[in-house]
Amino acid sequence: MAEIALGHVQREYPNKPDHVLTGPEDLCSPRALHPVFFGSFDWHSCVHGHWMLARLLRRYPAMPAAPQVRALFDALYTEVAVATERAYLDRPHAGGFERPYGWAWLLMLAAELARLEGSAWGKVLAPLAEAFAERFRAWLPKATYPVRSGTHTCSAFALTLAVEYAADHDPALLDLLREAAQAWFxxxxxxxxxxxxxxxxxxxxxxxxxxxxxxxxxxxxxxxxxxxxxxxxxxxxxxxxxxxxxxxxxxxxxxxxxxxxxxxxxxxxxxxxxxxxxxxxxxxxxxxxxxxxxxxxxxxxxxxxxxxxxxxxxxxxxxx
Structure with a gap:
């Protein structure tokens, strides 16, 4: 499975256009806009592909693909690259970018990277995780109704994934997740x-x-x-x-x-x-x-x- 994931996160497939074009500065390649999470079919697939690699690396640190995974993460998880990902969220009309599916997977990834001993990847990603946690904190109180779909907009799936990060890093968010679940379901x-x-x-x-x-x-x-x-x-x-x-x-x-x-x-x-x-x-x-x-x-x-x-x-x- 690690080999499958390495293949798909490293391919040069373009990301789907999830952003609104507001000017020439938006006409950039996926790699320029998202220097950490590029190369898969879409941004969120790259994020949860990274989560899978991180989970397998923690569970099976001696797996054959482990050196490739570490080299990939060392190359991608830099302060400059994460800051570029973070800056994308401040673009006009980016408020709904990847809500809630990509948000939740990013928090899952952040929780998993933080559990990996001996690496700085979780610390480097932390500012982006906090940005998405803040988006959850702003969105949940005004999300009057859940989305009961079987696809990316599913509210229950987003809450279930976000629990892993909130339980380890954000007690206030965990309280909000509980309140939303009770109100919705x-x-x-x-x-x-x-x-x-x-x-x-x-x-x-x-x-x-x-x-x-x-x-x-x-x-x-x-x-x-x-x-x-x-x-x-x-x-x-x-x-x-x-x-x-x-x-x-x-x-x-x-x-x-x-x-x-x-x-x-x-x-x-x-x-x-x-x-x-x-x-x-x-x-x-x-x-x-x-x-x-x-x-x-x-x-x-x-x-x-x-x-x-x-x-x-x-x-x-x-x-x-």
């Missing part, structure tokens, strides 16, 4: 799970449950979850237990469904340890996680449309 009951949609890479239902698992106390989560999915022990809603079928892995949107299978596996694994080992809900959750992994894990490098991001979701699912 606290009253939800009897989830119908009308999914998947044709371009989902996240399960709106399971991602919401994973979010509440991370942000509520165990007793509060148990009470909430029993209301949210009251018939899970009977295998209902059945759609949550069935891996999605992927008809064309060269189609950049249809291949999202491989990501759905991997992210569902992640959610099922996060949720499964909530129950005792002999609880049928735990057994169903563990079986569902394995089934979803088996459906998409063999296809991480099938086509660049999936290759540039799916390995990240595989690591998310397999290293809960």
């Amino acid at each position: 606290g009253a939800d009951t009897a989830c119908q799970a009308w999914e998947p949609s044709g371009e989902d890479f996240l399960s709106p239902a399971l991602t919401e449950a994973a979010c509440m698992r991370r942000l509520l106390s165990p007793p509060d989560f148990a009470a909430w979850f029993d209301r949210f999915l009251p018939h899970l022990g009977e295998g209902d809603p059945a759609t949550l237990f069935r891996p999605a079928a992927v008809s064309d892995r060269s189609d950049g949107r249809i291949v999202h469904l491989d990501g759905l299978n991997l992210s569902r596996a992640w959610c099922w694994r996060l949720l499964s340890d909530h129950w005792p080992a002999d609880d049928r809900r735990r057994m169903r959750a563990e079986a569902a996680a394995e089934g979803h992994l088996a459906a998409s894990l063999p296809y991480l490098a099938h086509d660049y449309m999936g290759e540039h991001w799916l390995a990240t979701f595989a690591v998310l699912a397999m290293d809960v």
Whole structure:
């Protein structure tokens, strides 16, 4: 997986145009605008590709790709490059840049780099992480309603990822994440799970449950979850237990469904340890996680449309 990620973050594929053109100064290459996070299909894919490399480096410091990862990070994580990334956020009309998906992944990356002993990468990235944390702090109090999608705008996914950074570095942000989760999802009951949609890479239902698992106390989560999915022990809603079928892995949107299978596996694994080992809900959750992994894990490098991001979701699912 490290080799897959190294390949996609180093390719010279242009980033998608996520910024608004306000003048000639905006007509620059992705590498000039984003000297740390360039070279993948889009900015956020490069960010979570870095997160995956950092996680694997921490978990497997002697892996064959480790010297390449360290050399890559040494070259990219410089104060000048991070300052350029930070300056991009001050451009006109950049307030919504990568909200909330890219914000959350950047915080995940910052949390992971900070855990790597013997490196300065986390310290170098810290000013950019703080800038995105401040964006969360400004946005959450005015985000009256959540976005319940299965794609990049999913509010529950952003909260779930941001917890890792907030828990280690920002208690005030952690409080805001809890408040937002409770305000958005606290009253939800009897989830119908009308999914998947044709371009989902996240399960709106399971991602919401994973979010509440991370942000509520165990007793509060148990009470909430029993209301949210009251018939899970009977295998209902059945759609949550069935891996999605992927008809064309060269189609950049249809291949999202491989990501759905991997992210569902992640959610099922996060949720499964909530129950005792002999609880049928735990057994169903563990079986569902394995089934979803088996459906998409063999296809991480099938086509660049999936290759540039799916390995990240595989690591998310397999290293809960």
